Amino acid sequence: MTEKLSETARDTTLRPLLEAGWSLDDTRDAMTKSYKFSDFTEAFGFMTRAAIWAEKWNHHPEWFNVYNKVDVTLTTHDVGGLSALDVKLARKFDLLAGQG
Numbered sequence: 001m002t003e004k005l006s007e008t009a010r011d012t013t014l015r016p017l018l019e020a021g022w023s024l025d026d027t028r029d030a031m032t033k034s035y036k037f038s039d040f041t042e043a044f045g046f047m048t049r050a051a052i053w054a055e056k057w058n059h060h061p062e063w064f065n066v067y068n069k070v071d072v073t074l075t076t077h078d079v080g081g082l083s084a085l086d087v088k089l090a091r092k093f094d095l096l097a098g099q100g
């Protein structure tokens with residue numbers, strides 16, 4: 001069963017992501033990042049690759065795309081906050097975006 005990140009886990013696992021451009025949402029226990037690609041095709045290609053991993057891991061982003069930008073929000077709805085699944089998916093998304 002997925003659980004919310006513990007305080008210790010938050011300190012250790014979120015810090016590198018925050019340093020890599022992720023931000024904690026100030027309205028709920030979630031994290032966000034805006035990716036900017038060279039054009040729409042690159043942005044949508046990222047979303048396609050990311051969607052495959054989200055489906056594989058049964059953990060899905062909340063995201064918005066306009067032209068070459070993709071805004072991503074990650075949180076675990078089942079636990080009402082950030083879990084290890086969000087950390088795992090964030091790391092994967094950064095790799096897929098060429099930021100890993």
Ligand SMILES: C[C@H](O)[C@H](O)[C@H]1CNC2=NC(N)=NC(=O)C2=N1
Nearest residue numbers: 058059060061075076077078079
């Ligand atoms: C039933 C299914 O396992 C759940 O709805 C999964 C699907 N994808 C999910 N994605 C996210 N972000 N949070 C969840 O709690 C979640 N739960």
